[in-house]
Amino acid sequence: MTTYYTLVASLPPLPRSFDAGPIPITASTLRHRLSMLTDADRFVTDQLADFFRWDRQPIERSDGDVIARHQQLKRQIRNPLVLRLVEHRFEVRTLVAALRCQRDGAPRPELPALPVSTWIRRHWDKAGFGSSSRYPWVAVFCQALDEKQPKHAQYELFSELWQVWSRLDQQYHFTFESVVLYLARWEILFRWSSQNTELGQQRFDDLVEDILGSSVVPHRESALEFSVGDDRVASP
Amino acid sequence: MESPFWDMMGMLGIYAPLALGAIGSILGCSAGGQAACGAMLDVESGYGRLVGLSALPSSQTIYGIVVMLSLNRTIEIESAPGLFAIGSLCGVALLFSGWFQGKCCASAIHATKSKPEIFGLSAAPAAIVEGFAVFAFIFALILAGSLPAATGGV
Numbered sequence: 001m002t003t004y005y006t007l008v009a010s011l012p013p014l015p016r017s018f019d020a021g022p023i024p025i026t027a028s029t030l031r032h033r034l035s036m037l038t039d040a041d042r043f044v045t046d047q048l049a050d051f052f053r054w055d056r057q058p059i060e061r062s063d064g065d066v067i068a069r070h071q072q073l074k075r076q077i078r079n080p081l082v083l084r085l086v087e088h089r090f091e092v093r094t095l096v097a098a099l100r101c102q103r104d105g106a107p108r109p110e111l112p113a114l115p116v117s118t119w120i121r122r123h124w125d126k127a128g129f130g131s132s133s134r135y136p137w138v139a140v141f142c143q144a145l146d147e148k149q150p151k152h153a154q155y156e157l158f159s160e161l162w163q164v165w166s167r168l169d170q171q172y173h174f175t176f177e178s179v180v181l182y183l184a185r186w187e188i189l190f191r192w193s194s195q196n197t198e199l200g201q202q203r204f205d206d207l208v209e210d211i212l213g214s215s216v217v218p219h220r221e222s223a224l225e226f227s228v229g230d231d232r233v234a235s236p
Numbered sequence: 237m238e239s240p241f242w243d244m245m246g247m248l249g250i251y252a253p254l255a256l257g258a259i260g261s262i263l264g265c266s267a268g269g270q271a272a273c274g275a276m277l278d279v280e281s282g283y284g285r286l287v288g289l290s291a292l293p294s295s296q297t298i299y300g301i302v303v304m305l306s307l308n309r310t311i312e313i314e315s316a317p318g319l320f321a322i323g324s325l326c327g328v329a330l331l332f333s334g335w336f337q338g339k340c341c342a343s344a345i346h347a348t349k350s351k352p353e354i355f356g357l358s359a360a361p362a363a364i365v366e367g368f369a370v371f372a373f374i375f376a377l378i379l380a381g382s383l384p385a386a387t388g389g390v
Binding site: 003005006007008009010011012013033173174 | 267268270271272273274275277278339342343345346349350
């Protein structure tokens, strides 16, 4: 097993919660640090990055496309942890899609080959598929949708992913798996902070004022735009 | 000494503490040093103590040298098995203590990076591992004294 003492130690700690603070490392710096990976491990992180890029749902994508992609990834991914992360993400997405269909009274969607799909088919007529004991976040997620608070629903989804991946991270120290889990959680941080432009701008203003004083504040907007733009281009 | 086999075993026992202890130090210092280098990319100060912490597993080599010198003597058929047993087992203990102490140091460096105030406490696990190396070292010296006396030690 390859160990990455230098790389893991060079990565700043992630906050306890994905909404607890700013992103501790920019995408460009992170990409630079990842150059310490071996070629084989770099290939695996690229696969993960490709998945996260694909995961941003365009509206024209059909259920069939998603299922085909799931099958393709299952065939391609060799690293067990990456496969586990991808499967977990698919599971959560499948559950969310099915919940939305159920709430809208739509017919049951085409489901990928996952254990959760069997559960959904079996419990399609029950509210929330009777899955609250197995997936505790489902009840809160449905409640947020009922209250027309999609952002809160998204928060619950990210919380679920963050907690599962943080728990997994405690099992690995200075290994490639630590790097993979860091990247996965960084992606959540990045997505969440990308949704909150106002908060990001406010924090940037505060930092500029703290460090340089109020005289430079008129220039702050362009600096923020550059920073955010740079991150988006280099998203892993 | 007429048996080349026991001659070889005796020499192995004499040199094993140093060789295996040095391997442990290499592995340990390498792990700690790599972590220190990584941490230096992420912190703005306190580099010296990070490097200092990463050098803790060096002591296993020193213990190995001392044990080797205490075992070093003219090899006799009566003393060769004892030399081999004490030397090789002490060497294995030093190897693992150096290796795993390095891992402890790497974790301490990683933890200290984001919480500098725990520097001393984070080094405690590495110090505990060092304690076991000291046990192996001290008792190897004591047992070396109980081996059959050599005709003309070096």
